[in-house]
Amino acid sequence: MLTRFILIQTSHAGNVGGTARAMKTMGFDDLVLVAPRWANVLRREETIQRASGANDVLANARIVETLDEALDGVDHLCATAMTPRDFGPPTRAPREHFAQLMGAASTEASRPGGIAFLFxxxxxxxxxxxxxxxxxxxxxxTDPKFGSLNLAAAVQLIAYDWREALGGFALPATTPEKPPADAKALAGMLAHLEQALVAVDFLDPDAPKKLMPRLNQLFNRAAPSEEEIHILRGVAKAMLRAAAAAKR
Amino acid sequence: MLTRFILIQTSHAGNVGGTARAMKTMGFDDLVLVAPRWANVLRREETIQRASGANDVLANARIVETLDEALDGVDHLCATAMTPRDFGPPTRAPREHFAQLMGAASTEASRPGGIAFLFxxxxxxxxxxxxxxxxxxxxxxTDPKFGSLNLAAAVQLIAYDWREALGGFALPATTPEKPPADAKALAGMLAHLEQALVAVDFLDPDAPKKLMPRLNQLFNRAAPSEEEIHILRGVAKAMLRAAAAAKR
Structure with a gap:
């Protein structure tokens, strides 16, 4: 879907660069500046520095004189404002509004053809x-006591919520997490560890108290993998070896 | 819940200020810097400028030499990373992870006592x-082709998602939206408008085609309030008056 970010009368070059970067991290590239303070804002050093590689967004950006010129192709306009007005369009939290626009209850016809976010x-x-x-x-x-969002930070949050509403990006593939070993493997490791704890004179077999049940609970929560069971058995083995050497 | 943001070896003063501002907008104020590049980073001009009023966060911030010194009181540590590792804790999207920590399926005991986000x-x-x-x-x-989030922007997104997971802030109260007028009021307005359209010779009563049903559909979608029905009836009245004057 056509997604446009429109900055109106922006005065800080750094914010234009930060906006371009924020948009690009969320996969958007349609930026229009309406009557910015600096005519050359897209080429200023601070802009390029804060864009941090989002140069294509800056290169594609348009500068226009009036809001009218920024609206081609969009049929749903979202203002952004910290303080609600006593008149005007309904005020909504972004997630709530995007869920309504794009969520399960929306239809092909009720979804916008193109959307613009105005700052x-x-x-x-x-x-x-x-x-x-x-x-x-x-x-x-935001916190009612401090609603002062930086402009590029606001763009970042809206771009994030809108991207998530559009389906979101997948996280990069990670090494699959190791499944926990089964209870039999855990019991075997605990028996091994118990022998070792006796051997190093930490556990008194005649007065074991609740040491092993406690360790069993701890390892249940940790849910060790097969590989980790192997490591723990190695530790038990080394303890047994050290204890045997000490008694020789 | 204790919520701490920990910046490790941060090199840009602007990002420290931006982080303080981002935290404060979401109601967080516990910032620790581990071995920052500049020892005086909390007092640098760029820091204060980018903090834009979040001076209390800077004033409360601690600078420590090692990560260990930053971890008092927290029992759940979240790393942040753009690129997943082949070993280490499971990689999660923030919303998914926070829903697991704090969502309906979590219990008092499974929730952290204090959480820290490491950058x-x-x-x-x-x-x-x-x-x-x-x-x-x-x-x-983020977009797989451009994952380069600014540090303060990443803090802003995590702070936002975490605040939402904690229950979120309410939007400031707005003027209540006007409920739509009932179908009888809409029908009355349409009848009034129909007379006016005939009077100004736009609607031919002998060949009305589908004009009024079309307008009915349009106004159904717009769902005008009582007040707006009143405005539209005022327009119809003025049209009738103008048409009568023209025929005199």
């Missing part, structure tokens, strides 16, 4: 007249 | 020996 200037936020054009107003749930 | 240096990420101490390794699902 106001660092100093003044969005103008009312721009908010009024939108279908919803996204508000990221 | 490696900007240039090298986390050292294997630090990852191996952790209970899980969080990997934020």
């Amino acid at each position: 106001g200037s660092e100093r003044f936020g969005m103008r009312n007249e721009d908010v009024y054009r939108c279908h919803s107003c996204l508000s990221i749930p | 490696g240096s900007e240039r090298f990420g986390m050292r294997n020996e630090d990852v191996y101490r952790c209970h899980s390794c969080l990997s934020i699902p």
